[in-house]
Amino acid sequence: MNNELAVTGSELPILQTKGTYKYLKEITGNGAYYQVAWQKLADGYVALYGTAPIQIKALPNLNDIFEDEEG
Numbered sequence: 001m002n003n004e005l006a007v008t009g010s011e012l013p014i015l016q017t018k019g020t021y022k023y024l025k026e027i028t029g030n031g032a033y034y035q036v037a038w039q040k041l042a043d044g045y046v047a048l049y050g051t052a053p054i055q056i057k058a059l060p061n062l063n064d065i066f067e068d069e070e071g
Contacts, residue, residue, distance in 0.1 A: 004040075004045075012036055012037055012038055013037045013038065014037070014038045014039075014040050014045070015037050015038065015039050015040070015048065016039070016040060017039070018039060018048060020050070020051055021037055021039070021048030021049060021050055021051070022034075022048065022049050022050075022051060023046070023048065023049070024047065024049060026049075027049050034049040034050045034051070034052070035049070035050035035052060036048070036049055036050070037049075037050065
């Protein structure tokens with residue numbers, strides 16, 4: 001995302017340094033969701049991912065089978 005207005009409009013923090021955040025490639029594959037911030041670079045922005053997992057509500061497993069879907 002190279003448009004500062006688009007990043008600002010996303011209401012996510014814009015950071016000057018990486019700090020405790022990690023790049024996506026550093027956290028992929030572990031199945032967790034992370035807080036996101038944007039780091040401002042000379043040529044645009046890069047998404048940074050926090051180290052604290054975000055707790056999300058688990059929805060009940062709906063195993064409804066409709067008659068027209070039965071095989």
